[in-house]
Amino acid sequence: MQKNYLILAHRNPEQLCRMIKALDDGNSKFFIHLDAKTSIESFAAQLQGEHIVFIPRRERCVWGGFSIVIATIYLMEAAAQANSKGFFILMSGQDYPIKPITELDAFLQENKEYDFVSFLPLEAWGNWSMKRVRDKLKHYQILHSEKRGNSDCYPPFFRSSIGQKITILWHLLKRRISKKNFKIIYRAQERKAPFIQQYAGSQWWAFCEKTFYTLLTYIQENRQILDDYFQYTSCPDEIYFQSILVNLQTTHKDIKIKPSLTYVNWEREGVELPVLFKEDDFEELTSQKEKFFARKFDTRVDTTILDKLDNLQIK
Structure with missing residues (x-):
């Protein structure tokens, strides 16, 4: 073979x-x-x-x-x-x-x-929490560097809650998220998956x-x-x-x-x-x-x- x-x-x-x-x-x-x-x-x-x-x-x-x-x-x-x-x-x-x-x-x-x-x-995979599923389906993962695990998942800015907006702006103020990546979140629309069901x-x-x-x-x-x-x-x-x-x-x-x-x-x-x-x-x-x-x-x-x-x- x-x-x-x-x-x-x-x-x-x-x-x-x-x-x-x-x-x-x-x-x-x-x-x-x-x-x-x-x-x-x-x-x-x-x-x-x-x-x-x-x-x-x-x-x-x-x-x-x-x-x-x-x-x-x-x-x-x-x-x-x-x-x-x-x-x-x-x-x-x-x-x-x-x-x-x-x-x-x-x-x-x-x-x-x-x-x-x-x-x-x-x-249903891996006993993931609803937050983790939501992060994968709806939110935008932003890699802050090449270091393992140095990332965050953000909702589109104008579809986020007050608390989420505060977090995003705090990350910008503290330079955790770059201005370039902040623009991605700021302009982001609701994510549309290419499949109804993902696996x-x-x-x-x-x-x-x-x-x-x-x-x-x-x-x-x-x-x-x-x-x-x-x-x-x-x-x-x-x-x-x-x-x-x-x-x-x-x-x-x-x-x-x-x-x-x-x-x-x-x-x-x-x-x-x-x-x-x-x-x-x-x-x-x-x-x-x-x-x-x-x-x-x-x-x-x-x-x-x-x-x-x-x-x-x-x-």
């Missing part, structure tokens, strides 16, 4: 090299988007070959921002321009396979007409060939409408592709969806989330049914877990 891995990477070239080595079965191609804030030299020096492509268009990716969606679209377009066939699998540079690649191949062959992405109606879920997906090209064509034909809305959405990478795909099902009855192939633990108590997997998590990882990848890992913290996972591979 031909596999095309679309990888969002931003650091640790040694770990990325190790991940690609673990995935590379001779029937795989790797398209890598390296965050534009990161120097490419050390990555390119370690990762070479006709089946490894560092895409030329690079975005400065900011956590929670639309830049991650743009980077993903760049990866999709690069894979399409190469006339890629087979499955298309979105991964981060901190993922790793948790099952033998031979099992992945057999599974994809048995499910070659399915797409793998987890989703729920936006209002949210894990960022990590795998699409069969037919769906991949259908989805990419839809994005390219409706890019302006989609950009106008989602560029101001909080964490749009958790909503953008899910909403498009599920709404496409109404006109493309052949689109069939199963849960994501990537395991991420957002539930463990007392640790930073998502869980950074270590040696003690081996059984948790390998016991996941119909999950073939997991995130996240960090070789600067623990390499033994990757050694154990490597031993699963049958070359």
